[in-house]
Amino acid sequence: MASTETPSIVVENLVKKFAGVTAVNEVGFTVAKGEIIGFLGPNGAGKSTTMRILTGFIPATSGSVSVCGIDVARDPERVRRHIGYMPENNPLPEDMRVVEYLRLRGRLKEIPRRRLKSRLDEVLEVCDLKRAARRIIGTLSKGYRQRVGIADSILSEPDVIIMDEPTIGLDPHQIVMIRDLIAGLRGKMSILISSHILPEIEMTCDRVVIINGGRVVAANTPSNLRREFIPRTTYSAEIQGDPEGLDAALARAGLSDVTAVPPEEPVNGAFYPVTFTSDSESEIGEELTEALLAGKRYRVRSLRRLKPSLEEVFMAATRRSWDVLMPDEKEKPGRRGTPAGTTPITITNGS
Amino acid sequence: MRHFATLLRHELRTLCYTPATYIAAFLFLIVMGSLFQWVIETYNQSAQETTPWVIFFQLFWLPVFFMVPLLTMRSFAEEKRMGTLENLMTTPARTSEIVLAKFFSAYTLYLILWCVTLGFNFILNYFAQDPRLVETGPLLGGFIFCSLSGLLFIAIGIFASTVTRSQLVAGILSFTLLFGLIVGSRYLSELKHLDTIDSAHLRNWIDALQIFQHAEDLSRGVLDSRAALFYLLATGLMLTFSNLVIRSKVWRG
Numbered sequence: 001m002a003s004t005e006t007p008s009i010v011v012e013n014l015v016k017k018f019a020g021v022t023a024v025n026e027v028g029f030t031v032a033k034g035e036i037i038g039f040l041g042p043n044g045a046g047k048s049t050t051m052r053i054l055t056g057f058i059p060a061t062s063g064s065v066s067v068c069g070i071d072v073a074r075d076p077e078r079v080r081r082h083i084g085y086m087p088e089n090n091p092l093p094e095d096m097r098v099v100e101y102l103r104l105r106g107r108l109k110e111i112p113r114r115r116l117k118s119r120l121d122e123v124l125e126v127c128d129l130k131r132a133a134r135r136i137i138g139t140l141s142k143g144y145r146q147r148v149g150i151a152d153s154i155l156s157e158p159d160v161i162i163m164d165e166p167t168i169g170l171d172p173h174q175i176v177m178i179r180d181l182i183a184g185l186r187g188k189m190s191i192l193i194s195s196h197i198l199p200e201i202e203m204t205c206d207r208v209v210i211i212n213g214g215r216v217v218a219a220n221t222p223s224n225l226r227r228e229f230i231p232r233t234t235y236s237a238e239i240q241g242d243p244e245g246l247d248a249a250l251a252r253a254g255l256s257d258v259t260a261v262p263p264e265e266p267v268n269g270a271f272y273p274v275t276f277t278s279d280s281e282s283e284i285g286e287e288l289t290e291a292l293l294a295g296k297r298y299r300v301r302s303l304r305r306l307k308p309s310l311e312e313v314f315m316a317a318t319r320r321s322w323d324v325l326m327p328d329e330k331e332k333p334g335r336r337g338t339p340a341g342t343t344p345i346t347i348t349n350g351s
Numbered sequence: 352m353r354h355f356a357t358l359l360r361h362e363l364r365t366l367c368y369t370p371a372t373y374i375a376a377f378l379f380l381i382v383m384g385s386l387f388q389w390v391i392e393t394y395n396q397s398a399q400e401t402t403p404w405v406i407f408f409q410l411f412w413l414p415v416f417f418m419v420p421l422l423t424m425r426s427f428a429e430e431k432r433m434g435t436l437e438n439l440m441t442t443p444a445r446t447s448e449i450v451l452a453k454f455f456s457a458y459t460l461y462l463i464l465w466c467v468t469l470g471f472n473f474i475l476n477y478f479a480q481d482p483r484l485v486e487t488g489p490l491l492g493g494f495i496f497c498s499l500s501g502l503l504f505i506a507i508g509i510f511a512s513t514v515t516r517s518q519l520v521a522g523i524l525s526f527t528l529l530f531g532l533i534v535g536s537r538y539l540s541e542l543k544h545l546d547t548i549d550s551a552h553l554r555n556w557i558d559a560l561q562i563f564q565h566a567e568d569l570s571r572g573v574l575d576s577r578a579a580l581f582y583l584l585a586t587g588l589m590l591t592f593s594n595l596v597i598r599s600k601v602w603r604g
Binding site: 052055056057077080081083085087089091092093094095104105107108109110152 | 353354357358361365368369433434435437438439440441442443444445
């Protein structure tokens, strides 16, 4: 991030209003050259609007957006030469063949004629579209259509690629393929991806920008976001012994800040799962094992640290934003789908 | 304008793959064929002052009302409905290039269809063997009229297609605008109220905008530069409006 090069995308105080409704409110973030950014947010958070403003398709109400150092509002046509864009829902002409469509897009994106044929072959190969090259787009399955959209966005080897939900509707094999494809572009192009498939974002993206209610509520690497939004350590264990005596055993070992949550139903001497939560961020795995094994009161079959998923971070960040950033909305329940403070967030300790 | 040729080729290709094109072509040729036959029959019954082509070109409005909407209603409305306009507008191609490509592709098809009616001339010539029936002057004049007025009619159709996402609405709007222009201008000139206004200029201008009159004049061999100017300027205006509508963010929807 300490790069001296011009950032690929700079968004500052971006505001977009549609007929008085603020869709994007004071959004600001930067994408460094070669960086892959995940753009997260609930439906209607302003992700697609921000992306459309970045491409110059719609103008901002106020604020500034620049792509590769070019102001989008001043020179949208020049900006388009640097952008590969895959819109939401990936609209494609139904009556064209894949290769014909990509050739047309290549010409419109000003790929030199000499280079176009070899580039088309490359892109068809990379996106695994060789077999479908002569097929009519209208007859393609969702997975193929998504790949045609992705092929189009990377066709002209732009400096910046903006993809609005590229992995929607893909099967796990295709998702892995897209992930590899995006990972292969790392360092060469800056990529901004919005997605609902959070593990995908986590695996591919260097940084995550979470947007809610038109505002950026968090922007950092996934691990820093975890630290910021879920500042506790959780362990899952399978143990045998008296569930009632767990708190006492922890207190004896000096782990009084750790809370144990055994199952509610009777355990009848069998192994049972239990969750230990500490408010500190430090590793306590060893201390926990020692505390449980001390005095041979408990037998431990497994113990592992639970890493909060990006879903949990996302839920915590968006919930916090509703509480903090929109206090006036709280007074008007019903205006938003989830009024603040009414739905408790349950953190599921999934692996 | 480096993208214009690419886009025009693409648009012509799309028109060739669209069923509406073939429906329009089929209807056009059926209607024009029947009309021409009817014109010839009137010659069979009684002597006429003009050649068959003069009467034929005066019936230009009939195919225009259904053919122009069919050829143009898809152009922007479908792209907006499908969302592919967003794809197109985020390439380096200019809006004006997109509008002009769509306009010229529809116009080319319109001209091709009119040119097919030239075949009637050969059929008539072959069977009638009467040089009085086949005069090249009115034929040429009629085709100049069709090419000139076609510019404006197609531009109106393209404009109607830019303001909506629905092909049906675009078609109806285009029909209404064409009807208003062709029939409305005639109605305006027949208004008695105009005679009470003491302005020869106004009367002159309204008469100059008579599309029926242009058709008659041109098929008789009279080329009025005011008419040509009117079609060219009005076409430019409609295309500018189309360009503005597409550029305007509100209408993109």
